[in-house]
Structures are given as C-alpha cells and as structure tokens.
Amino acid sequence: MSIDMAQFHQVFFEESFEGLDAMESGLLNLDMGDVNVDEINTIFRAAHSIKGGSGTFGFTAVSDFTHVMETLLDEMRDGRRSVTQPAVNVLLGSVDCLREMLRAIQDGVEVDRHSVDLHKAALDNELNHASSPALLETSLPPPVVEADGADGQISGWSIAFSPHLHLLKTGNEPVRMFRELASLGDLRVRADLQGVPDLYDLDPEECHLSWKLELEGDVPLNEIDEIFDWVEDDCDLAKQPVFAARDAYAEPLPDDWKAESDVQAPAAASVAALPTMESKQPKKEEPKAAAKGSSSIRVDTGKIDTLINMVGELVITQSMLSLIGEHFELSKLDQLKNGLSQLERHTRELQESVMNIRMMPISFVFSRFPRLAHDISSKLGKKIELKLVGEHTEVDKTVVELLSDPLVHLVRNSLDHGIEMPEARLAAGKPETGTVTLEAYHRGGNIVIEVTDDGKGLDKEKLRAKAVEKGLIEPDAVLTDKQTYELIFMPGFSTAEKLTDISGRGVGMDVVRRNIQALGGNIEIISTLGKGSTISIHLPLTLAILDGQSVAVGDETYIVPLGSIIESLNIKEDRLNRVVGKGETFLLRGQYLPIIRMHEIFKVVSARHTKLTEGLLVVVEGQGVRCGLFVDDLLGQQQVVIKSLEANYRRVEGVSGATILGDGSVALILDIPGLVRLANQ
Amino acid sequence: MATILAVDDSASMRQMVSFTLKGAGYVVVEAVDGVDALNKAKAQAFDCVVTDVNMPNKDGISLIKDLRALPNYKFTPMLMLTTESGMDKKQQGKDAGATGWIVKPFNPDQLLKTIKKVLG
Numbered sequence: 172m173s174i175d176m177a178q179f180h181q182v183f184f185e186e187s188f189e190g191l192d193a194m195e196s197g198l199l200n201l202d203m204g205d206v207n208v209d210e211i212n213t214i215f216r217a218a219h220s221i222k223g224g225s226g227t228f229g230f231t232a233v234s235d236f237t238h239v240m241e242t243l244l245d246e247m248r249d250g251r252r253s254v255t256q257p258a259v260n261v262l263l264g265s266v267d268c269l270r271e272m273l274r275a276i277q278d279g280v281e282v283d284r285h286s287v288d289l290h291k292a293a294l295d296n297e298l299n300h301a302s303s304p305a306l307l308e309t310s311l312p313p314p315v316v317e318a319d320g321a322d323g324q325i326s327g328w329s330i331a332f333s334p335h336l337h338l339l340k341t342g343n344e345p346v347r348m349f350r351e352l353a354s355l356g357d358l359r360v361r362a363d364l365q366g367v368p369d370l371y372d373l374d375p376e377e378c379h380l381s382w383k384l385e386l387e388g389d390v391p392l393n394e395i396d397e398i399f400d401w402v403e404d405d406c407d408l409a410k411q412p413v414f415a416a417r418d419a420y421a422e423p424l425p426d427d428w429k430a431e432s433d434v435q436a437p438a439a440a441s442v443a444a445l446p447t448m449e450s451k452q453p454k455k456e457e458p459k460a461a462a463k464g465s466s467s468i469r470v471d472t473g474k475i476d477t478l479i480n481m482v483g484e485l486v487i488t489q490s491m492l493s494l495i496g497e498h499f500e501l502s503k504l505d506q507l508k509n510g511l512s513q514l515e516r517h518t519r520e521l522q523e524s525v526m527n528i529r530m531m532p533i534s535f536v537f538s539r540f541p542r543l544a545h546d547i548s549s550k551l552g553k554k555i556e557l558k559l560v561g562e563h564t565e566v567d568k569t570v571v572e573l574l575s576d577p578l579v580h581l582v583r584n585s586l587d588h589g590i591e592m593p594e595a596r597l598a599a600g601k602p603e604t605g606t607v608t609l610e611a612y613h614r615g616g617n618i619v620i621e622v623t624d625d626g627k628g629l630d631k632e633k634l635r636a637k638a639v640e641k642g643l644i645e646p647d648a649v650l651t652d653k654q655t656y657e658l659i660f661m662p663g664f665s666t667a668e669k670l671t672d673i674s675g676r677g678v679g680m681d682v683v684r685r686n687i688q689a690l691g692g693n694i695e696i697i698s699t700l701g702k703g704s705t706i707s708i709h710l711p712l713t714l715a716i717l718d719g720q721s722v723a724v725g726d727e728t729y730i731v732p733l734g735s736i737i738e739s740l741n742i743k744e745d746r747l748n749r750v751v752g753k754g755e756t757f758l759l760r761g762q763y764l765p766i767i768r769m770h771e772i773f774k775v776v777s778a779r780h781t782k783l784t785e786g787l788l789v790v791v792e793g794q795g796v797r798c799g800l801f802v803d804d805l806l807g808q809q810q811v812v813i814k815s816l817e818a819n820y821r822r823v824e825g826v827s828g829a830t831i832l833g834d835g836s837v838a839l840i841l842d843i844p845g846l847v848r849l850a851n852q
Numbered sequence: 853m854a855t856i857l858a859v860d861d862s863a864s865m866r867q868m869v870s871f872t873l874k875g876a877g878y879v880v881v882e883a884v885d886g887v888d889a890l891n892k893a894k895a896q897a898f899d900c901v902v903t904d905v906n907m908p909n910k911d912g913i914s915l916i917k918d919l920r921a922l923p924n925y926k927f928t929p930m931l932m933l934t935t936e937s938g939m940d941k942k943q944q945g946k947d948a949g950a951t952g953w954i955v956k957p958f959n960p961d962q963l964l965k966t967i968k969k970v971l972g
Contacts, residue, residue, distance in 0.1 A: 174872055174960045183864035219906050220862045223935045226957030227865065234957065340920065342929040342951030347972040376926065401952045 176228055183224045184277045185467070190217035191270050192538060198259050198266070199541045208248065214262075215244045221269070232282060233272055239294045240265050246298075261297045263542070265290050324414065325389055327356065331409040333363075333381035338405045340376065349384070351398050356388025385413075468568055470528050478528070481521040488513050522810075526716060527565075533611045533620070534562035536575050540582055540609060547586045554593050554603055555586060560610040566618045570710055573690055574620070577683040581622045581706055582607065584680075589626030589704060599701065601625065617692075617734070618712055623705040629698035631655050638664065656696045660684045688844070691827075717813055719830075721806040721838065722789060724769045725777030728838040729802075730811055730830060735843045737790040737797065739805055742783050754850075755783070757799060759790065767850040768801045772825065779803045793843030798850070800841075809833075813840060825849045854899035854971050855879040859889040859915065860933065861907040869902060869933075872960040873967065886910025890918055893925065900971055901930040902954075902963075905941070913948045920949035929970035933958075 197214040201207060218241045225233035240262065246252040268290040275282045330352075334345060352358050363381040367373070386395070392410070399408055492510045495503050537559050544557040566574075590596075590605035597603055608623040631652065638644045638658045650658075658664055662681040687694045692710035711717070711734070719730035746758045755766040766788065770778035780786035780803050788799040811830035816823060816839075827842035856878050860866040870880045881896065883889035887909045893901070901919060905912035912932050919925040929951040934941055937955045945953055954966050 174868075174875060176868070176960075179864045179868045179871070182867055183862075186863050213908075216861075216906055216908065219935065220865075223904075223933075223956040224862055224864050226935070227868065227959070229957075339927055341946070341949050342927055342970065344927075344929075344970075344972065347969060350972060351969060401946070401950075404946065 180228060180277075181467075183228055184273060187221045187224065187273055188270065190221050191266050191273075193217045195263065195266050195542055196538060198263050199545055201254050201259055211244060211248045211254075215241065215248055218244055230273075230276055232287065233269065233276070236265070236269060236272065236287060236291060239291060239298065240269075243294060243298055258297050261290075261293045263545075265294055325412050327385065327387040327413040328390060328392075328395060329411040329413055330384040330386065330395070331381070332384060332399075332406060333366075333408075334378045334402070334406040336374075336377040336379070338378045338402060341402070341405060343402050343405070345378070345380075345382065348398050348402075349382075352384065352386055352395070355390045355394055356386050358387075359385040361385075381407075387413075468529070468531070474524065474528055478521070478524045481517060481524050485514075485517045485521060488517055522716075529568050530565035530712075531568050531571050532563045532565055533571065533574075533618070534559075535571050536578055537562050537609055537611070539575075539579070543579065543582060544586060544607065547583065551587070552592065553586070553590055553605065555590055556604050556606050558606060558608040560608060561612045564611040564613060564618060566611075566710070566712060570618070570690060570712075573686065574708075574710070577686045577708075578609075578620065578622070580679070580683050581708075582609065585622055585624040585626065585704070585706075589624035589628075591627050595627075599627075613712070614709075617709045620708045620710070621705055622707075623703065625703040628700045628703050629656060629659070629696070630700055634658050656698060659696065660694070717811055717840065718808070719811045719840065720789075720808050721832075722769075722787075722800070722802040723804040723806055724773065724802050725775040725779060727773070727775050727777075728806065728832065728836070729769065729773075730838050730840040731789060731791060731800065732840070732843065733808060735791045735793055737792055739787055739789045742788050742799075744784050747783060757783075757788065759799075762797070764790065765798045765850065766801055767798055767846060770801075772846070772849060791843050793847050796844075796847050798847055800846075811838075811840065853877050853879055855881065855897070856967070857881050857883060857889060857893060857898040857901045857903075859883045859886070859901065859903035859907070859912065861885050861904060865904065865933070868960070869963065872963055873902075875960075876964050876967075878967070886912065886915035886918075889915055893919055894922070897924060898928065900967065901925075901928060902967070903930065903932055905932050905934040905936070905945075913944050913950075916945070916950050917948040931966060931970065 194214045194217045197210050197217075200210055218237050222234050222237035222241055225231075225237065243252070243258070243262065247254055247258070252258070268286055272282050272287060332345070338345070349358065349360055361383045363383065366381060367379045373379070392412075395410060399406075488510060492507070492514065495507050495510060499507070540559070541557055544555055547553075548555040585607050590607065591599070591601075593603045596605060606625050608621070610621045610623070612619055634655055635644075635650070635658070638661070639646045641663055643658065643661050643664060644650070660680045660683075664680070684694050687708055687710070690710055692708055694706065694708050696704060696706045698704035717730070718733040720733050720736055721728050721730055740759075742757055748756045748758065748763065750756055750763070755768075756763040757766055766783065768781075769775070770781065783801060786801055786803050787805060788801055789805070790797060790799050811832075813828040814830060816826060816828050819829075823839075825842055825846040825848075826839045827845070828840045829837055830840055832838050856873055858866060858869045858873065858880050859882075860869065861884055866882050866884070870882055873880045881892055881898070883892050885907045886903075889901070889903065890910065901916070903912040903915055910918075912934075916930050916932065919928070919930060930949065932945050932950050932953045933956060934945075934953055935956040942953065951970050952966060954963060
C-alpha cells in the first residue's frame with residue numbers, strides 16, 4: 172500500500188511552527204537555575220512532536236537536529252542539568268535554526284547546512300559540557316544469540332509456549348501469534364490442556380493453556396523473536412532449532428564453518444538491523460513538491476457553533492415566512508413585517524459571525540515580541556520589561572499578517588532608541604528597568620495598537636535641526652508639536668545619531684507609515700522629552716467590510732467611508748471663497764477648507780447641482796487633511812462589502828474599491844486621502 | 853470492519869495514521885489527547901486503540917492503564933506510538949497493559965502490518 176505522505180506535510184509544517192513558537196515562549200519564561208517542570212515539559216513535548224513527525228515524514232535532517240535538542244531538554248527536565256542562560260540561548264538559537272530548516276523544506280529550497288552545523292555544534296558543545304555519564308546508557312540490550320550447536324542445516328523450530336495467566340489482559344491473543352507464525356512456514360500446534368482447572372475454579376479471563384509448536388522451514392530466529400517480542404516477560408518460552416538429520420554425519424570442516432556462519436549471520440544482522448533500519452526508513456528524497464498550500468486559518472470551534480446556530484435561526488425564519496406567504500391575506504401583514512425584520516436581524520448576525528471567523532487575536536503578532544525584547548536587551552545591556560496588554564483583541568487575519576513587520580520596527584525603535592541605558596535611567600531618577608508596553612484595544616470600528624515606552628522621548632529641537640539639515644523643511648518653517656513629531660515619518664529621516672544593527676538602517680518610519688496607510692489606517696506619535704513616547708496605530712477591524720455613507724452625484728452613487736466623515740452641511744454664499752492657485756474654499760469655524768467638486772473629478776454630466784449653495788457639502792478628513800466633498804444629496808448609511816477594483820479592473824486614483832448595492836447597481840467607494848491628492852493636482 | 857481509536861496530539865501524525873487505516877478499510881475515530889480518548893472510548897466501543905505516548909493532559913501510558921481498567925477494554929489490543937525505543941518505555945508500556953508498540957519514525961506499511969497483527 173503506498174500513501175502519498177506529502178498530503179500531510181502542510182499540517183505538519185503548521186503544527187511545527189506552532190510548536191516552535193511554544194518552545195520559544197517557554198524558553199523565555201524559564202527562570203534561571205530553577206527547574207519549572209511544567210514549562211520544560213511543554214518545551215520538551217513540542218520538540219518531541221517535531222522530531223516524531225519529521226522522522227515519519229522523511230525530514231531526516233530535522234529529526235536528527237531535534238533529537239539533540241531533545242536530549243538537552245530531557246536532561247533539564249530530569250534535573251540532571253541546571254537551566255543556565257547560555258543553555259537557554261543555545262536552545263533559542265536552535266529554535267530559530269529549526270524554523271529556518273522547516274521553512275526551507277516547505278519552500279523546496281536548499282537547507283543552509285552551514286548554519287545547521289553551527290547550531291548543532293553549539294548544542295553538542297552544551298551537551299558535552301557538564302553532561303552526566305548516565306547519558307551514554309544504551310537503549311537496546313545486547314540480544315541473546317542462540318547459535319550454539321549449529322552443526323547442520325536448520326529445517327525448523329520447536330517452540331514451547333506457556334503463557335502466564337494474565338496474558339490475555341495485555342490484549343495479546345495467542346491465536347493471532349500462531350497465525351503469524353504460520354505465515355513464516357508450516358506450523359503444527361498442539362495445545363496442552365493439563366493446566367486447565369475444574370470448571371468451578373476456572374477464571375475464563377485467564378489463560379490456562381500452553382502450546383507446543385512445530386514450525387517447519389528455514390526461518391530466521393529474529394522473525395520468531397519479533398512475534399513473541401512483546402510477550403516474552405508474560406510467558407515461558409523455549410525455542411529449539413530442528414536440524415536436518417542427514418547432514419549431520421557427512422560434513423567436512425569448511426562446511427561446518429560455513430554452516431555456523433549461516434546461522435549466525437541472520438541473528439547478527441538482526442542486531443545491527445534494528446537501529447539502522449529505523450534511521451534508514453525515512454525517504455531520502457527532497458520534498459521539492461511541497462509547494463505552499465493555500466493559506467488556511469484556525470478557527471475556534473465556538474465561532475463555528477455560533478455560525479451553525481445562526482444558520483439554524485435563519486432557516487426557522489425562512490420557513491415561517493414561506494408559511495405566511497402560502498396563504499397570504501392582508502390580516503397577516505403584521506406577521507410578515509415581523510418576519511422580515513427578524514430575517515434582517517438574522518442576516519446581519521450571520522454576516523457578523525462569518526466575518527468573525529476571519530478574526531484572530533492580535534497575540535499572533537504580539538507573541539514574537541518577548542523574544543525580540545530578550546534578544547535586544549541582552550545585546551545592548553539594557554534592562555527592559557515588556558508588557559503586553561489586550562493580546563486577545565481580535566482583528567482581521569489579513570491585518571494581523573500585514574501588521575507584523577511595521578510593529579516589529581516600532582518596538583525595535585522603542586527598545587533601541589527609546590529606552591536608555593540603566594546608568595542613564597538611574598541618573599535621570601527613573602527606575603533602572605525600562606518598560607515598553609504593547610497594547611491593543613477596540614475603539615469604534617477600529618483597532619488601536621499602542622507602543623509606549625518610558626524612555627527618553629523625542630527631542631523637538633533635535634528633530635527640527637535634523638530636518639533642516641537634511642533639507643526636509645525650511646529653517647524658518649513654523650511647525651506645531653504634532654507636525655514636528657510627524658517629521659520622523661518623512662523619507663530619509665533617521666533619529667539615531669549612529670546607525671546600530673538593531674534599528675535605524677535608513678529605511679524606517681516612512682515605510683512603516685506607508686504600510687499602515689496601505690491597510691487603511693493611520694499612525695500618530697505623542698512624546699514628552701525625558702518621559703517617553705507613545706506611538707498609536709489606528710486600523711480598520713476588517714478589510715472586507717466597511718461602514719459607508721452613500722451619496723448621490725447625478726445618477727451615480729458613491730460610498731464615503733463613514734469613519735472619515737466629520738459632518739455634512741449646506742453652504743451659505745458668504746462662506747465661500749476663491750483662493751488663487753488653491754481653487755474654491757469655504758470657511759468652517761474659522762478654518763478654510765478646500766472644496767472638491769465630485770461631479771468634476773468624476774466627470775458626472777448628470778449632476779443635478781453645480782452651484783455650491785444648492786448641493787450639500789460632506790466634510791471629510793483623510794490623513795489629517797480636511798476638505799469638503801460637493802455632492803447632490805446624502806442617501807443612506809449601510810455596511811458594504813468591498814470588492815477590489817484592482818483585481819477586476821485596475822487601480823483608479825481616488826477610489827479604493829467598489830461594492831454592489833441592494834438594487835444590483837455598482838457604487839465606487841471613495842479613497843479620501845487619494846481624492847485629496849487628486850484634487851491638489 | 854474493525855473500529856480503531858487513533859490518539860495523537862499532533863494533527864499531522866493523527867491524520868497520517870487515520871488516513872492509512874481508513875485506506876485499509878478500518879473505521880477510525882480520532883482523539884487529540886488521553887482525556888479526549890478516554891471519553892470517546894467510554895462512549896463507543898473500539899476494537900483497537902493506537903495512541904501516541906507523549907501528549908498533554910493525559911499521556912498514552914496513563915491512557916492505556918485507565919482503559920485496561922474498564923471492563924470493555926480488558927482484552928482490547930492497544931498499541932503505543934513512540935519515538936523512545938528504550939527498555940524503560942517498553943516496560944512502562946507493558947506494565948500499563950499495552951499490546952505492542954510502533955516505534956517512530958514508521959511508515960504506513962509498518963503501521964498496517966502491526967495493526968493486522970494484533971487484530972488478526
């Protein structure tokens with residue numbers, strides 16, 4: 172029977188990566204010198220699973236590597252070895268190496284042998300260092316080779332098998348063993364009934380029989396041993412070779428020598444074969460075909476139960492409605508209305524539960540930071556405590572995946588540039604240990620993620636000087652505090668005086684901001700010199716559904732993201748203004764805001780109003796810039812499902828996507844920052 | 853056809869065992885750890901149990917011991933899947949009442965051969 176093992180690879184990789192994450196966080200939680208058995212057990216189990224799986228699925232290099240890790244962990248677990256920082260560091264390095272190996276195998280690329288060898292050497296070094304001699308204890312006992320008196324060709328075996336009374340209670344059934352023996356050669360079985368007690372004394376669950384077995388044929392001893400392997404302690408077993416009598420007298424010396432080696436060879440082979448057979452079993456082939464499967468998601472069963480519940484409700488509502496519809500009279504109108512509103516409610520709830528499936532806890536991103544903090548603080552000699560708050564806050568899977576890199580950058584910055592060295596902190600009257608807090612929470616339809624440190628904060632004067640030096644602003648530019656902090660998001664701006672290998676490689680905050688904006692979010696920084704900084708990221712909870720306000724421009728309907736709308740108003744003539752080079756503006760509470768005429772931007776000829784005082788102005792804000800969108804009318808608010816325009820057509824400036832309305836027509840969803848840019852051109 | 857309970861905390865191993873056995877015509881029920889397995893074994897009768905040893909909540913050895921103590925599983929073949937081929941593990945398994953073991957890494961053929969052996 173041949174089974175394509177490749178089909179299990181994807182699951183194996185997924186669970187192995189999860190296991191590695193568990194090992195990593197476990198290792199980071201270990202207290203030095205103190206054996207926390209539970210924690211080590213968890214780490215050990217993860218290593219053990221990876222070893223077992225990789226061996227079975229043919230990734231020999233991985234299982235060999237994990238084996239060494241496991242040995243080290245095992246010694247720690249048994250208390251034969253103390254938990255030291257160097258050992259933990261070596262194990263952490265090995266976790267990384269293992270992750271790389273698995274990733275390489277998954278992608279079908281060559282494993283970096285050099286790196287593997289280095290890590291393995293480090294592990295071996297750690298193992299040999301203060302290792303206990305008990306380690307070398309052999310796992311396999313030397314098998315007893317019964318090859319004496321072999322002075323003829325073996326023609327069969329005579330076996331006396333007397334099971335102990337409890338044999339059946341180990342699930343071993345003599346009949347099955349006999350059947351297997353019979354597959355090796357001709358078998359004759361004689362049962363010995365002598366041990367069977369009187370009916371009164373007979374316990375039917377015990378085995379009172381014994382057997383004499385005659386097996387004919389040139390059967391190697393190890394094959395017989397294998398059959399009785401598991402029961403040898405639960406029975407009396409005697410095996411006698413039966414020789415072909417004719418050969419006994421006519422054998423010259425060389426033959427005798429040959430015969431003996433004949434007998435011994437299979438037995439000896441079986442000794443050597445046992446361990447090597449196991450290591451040879453995994454297929455050598457490199458799994459090139461292990462192409463990346465379609466991305467999958469793990470869903471809490473609770474969420475699926477909710478979903479099924481909702482569908483159940485929906486079905487009930489539907490059958491209720493069809494019952495009303497069958498013999499409809501006007502008197503049933505109230506029932507119908509009730510039913511329809513129920514249907515609406517259930518549909519919305521169903522939609523929410525379906526969206527919920529895509530939500531994952533932000534801890535998927537947060538979990539990598541303890542390691543980062545550990546590595547960076549030990550590298551820089553800083554004392555840092557990392558606090559994670561709100562890890563269970565849920566956010567769309569895509570957001571989680573794309574958030575990871577920007578967040579790493581921000582946390583690195585805080586650890587590297589924000590938190591001061593212990594001496595500097597003490598001198599500034601702060602506790603020696605710096606704190607970096609990663610917090611996530613929901614606010615409105617957004618998720619907010621904040622990275623806060625109690626480090627030295629941003630120096631406005633320095634920022635300004637730097638920006639002038641780099642030619643990013645004019646020396647006499649007037650900037651508000653907010654604008655000054657915003658400088659660090661400008662391309663080509665780096666605050667570290669010296670570049671370190673931890674952060675500050677030139678590409679920086681501008682890339683972070685671009686990534687966050689690409690997700691439809693924004694990023695802000697608040698800082699107090701000497702006290703620390705807080706960077707907050709606001710992101711939409713999901714990228715697939717949006718709360719929108721539909722507006723009419725002529726025959727066209729557009730969707731404005733509700734989150735970006737400040738207010739909508741009629742304009743009075745005296746508030747309007749024309750500024751040379753900036754187009755039309757209007758005065759709103761002492762602020763002049765530019766006006767974007769939607770019918771001009773999108774060339775809608777059917778627009779009902781072209782006079783500003785007749786239509787409506789929707790005041791929107793995108794990336795800190797406010798402006799007024801001139802539209803014919805407001806239609807209604809609704810949740811819309813975003814369909815990508817790029818995937819189906821191409822990118823259009825000022826439009827972030829499209830959606831299908833209740834009446835089947837298509838409406839474009841406005842991209843406010845893009846629209847502002849477009850209007851300025 | 854015989855019904856087999858396959859217990860392993862690793863999803864890939866569980867799938868592999870289950871797929872192999874189903875392919876050979878057995879009916880397979882999966883369990884993710886010892887506690888899950890024990891509950892399933894109490895709710896339904898199995899002709900054979902194949903269990904991983906190193907698992908959270910309840911390990912395979914303890915599972916076998918608990919199952920053996922149940923009247924329905926006195927004589928049921930129970931196999932353990934283990935990476936440790938040492939005599940200690942074997943003795944532990946025997947003491948708990950295991951019928952045999954399959955040492956990892958193993959391939960589907962080895963698994964089937966052993967299952968056939970204990971199920972006859």
